[in-house]
Amino acid sequence: MKFRRERLDRGIKARCEDIFALSSYREMLYLSLPRVLPVLILLILPLLKGVIGLYWEKVLMITCTIALLALSWDLMASVGLISLGQALFFGAGAYITGFLNHAFKLPPIVTIPLGTLGGAFFCTLLLLPVLRLRGVYFAIVTLTLPLLLARFIETTKILGGTEGMSALSPLPNIWVEMYVPVFAMLICLFGFRRLINEDYGLVLQGIRDNDRAVMSGAINIYSFKAQAVFIAGVAGAFAGAFMTHYNQVVGMAAFAMDYSILPLTAAVLGGVGTFAGPTIGAFILIPLSEVLRAVGTLRVVFYSAILIICVVGLPEGVFHYLRRKYHQLERMVDVG
């Protein structure tokens, strides 16, 4: 009896990227498992609230909202727009939702969709004049916009000023609280992955790689950039809109730096440009930060150290690393 090592994907891999020749359920399982398993886990986790406790359920929910912001960051990066201000989307969605509920007593089922679309529209309008900017110039503008809006609310005392708007309607029940962010994140994750590989998404990627060539292909790149910002804005503003009703309060914290920095770190940690990467990044960062609460004041030190080790050790991102390793899995085959 002789054995030889063989890669699991040997039989199914065609010479072209992302095309596979499947001939059995086992091979299908090999390809679908990395996609299906995380989805199943995410759908089951909220059911286990008795086992893992309400505290960790809340962590799951916050992780999902940060993942949404990270996905929205990655979509903008796919068009070449590097953003340092996802808090703009989050805050816009949060404030519009809060205002509609506070002023007109509209229920969450109305305010959340309106806040999501309104927030995305508002942000797109705000960013419209700077879509011509590229790279670090665009990044600086996005960095300042949420700070600017927060100070504007503070000084003009509109929308509740520094105190914000409180006593907003709660979400109907705990199942809505837990499943809505999970579903929203999954829809964005798989939707964005699909979108970017459609012909429409190829145009977006083209703008990132060489905008002059896209322009000379008779395509109005500013219109495409604006559309991408709007789609990214929907994901980001939804996170804000949802959190407003979850917290039952909205204040200047909605424009906080956290909502800009966390999605960015999640994307860099997980792997830029894949959508799955930023999601994985968020699912590492947020729970990690909660676990580290146990070490007290040194929390930030540990957190930063782990982050640095990850980024230096895996500069390609966790997702790229995992994907490569998964495709390199081997089995022993009998050749004797």
Place this chain on the structure above:
Amino acid sequence: MLDRMQDKTLLKVELLNKNFGGVAAIVRVSFSLQEGELLGIIGPNGSGKTTLVNLLTGFVKPDSGKVIYQGRDITGKMPYKIAELGIARTFQMVKPFYQLSAFKNLIIPLYSSRVKKLKGGKYGDRDDVAIDLLEDVGFERDSFVPYKVSSSLPHGYLKRLELARCLALRPDLLILDELFSGMSMSEVASTLPIIERLNSEGLSIIMVEHRLKELFRIAHRVIALNFGSKIADGPPRDMMESEAVKAAYLGSEEEG
């Protein structure tokens, strides 16, 4: 007679001027292009050839002067608007969409409203059209080359991919900015017939080129630029004899 002559004018450039911070890049350049003509533009390095292409295609706005295309003024319009009207251009420095495979590069111009309009709203499968276009510029259809990531293609293929990207728009005027630069002799030899064929099918072409021998073989007319000014305009054989052109390339005695 005069009317018919004017009807056939595709592009008319009138007294175009462009300064870059005091440096005159293009000085009072005028010329016209007839439908179906293959016009060559030559000139030594820095004579303003690429700037002229950028002016025609809207990537640079002129200080003064006019560009009339198909009877309408396109001076200073946005690049995508000009492309929409049917002027396609290649870039001197090829920069494909590196992360996409060769044929996916062509999906982008095929997505434009111009192509949608020409096809009457429905296009069918863009992938098929893209593969056909690549075959037109000499990619082997049944090989893996069209499916390869464009960053892994050799330079000659990238240049022809750039040509295919223009053809995807089904242009009325094709502007080639030094298509042959960096190509090997055999690559030039295999690309030349493609350009001749496109031209014989009725496509008007402006070729900015440094390879004079190849250009003079296929061009109907040649314009020579030096220091941003037009110094000669005529059939290729006149260029060989023109003193002004010789002086521009070799330097004249008066200038020392």
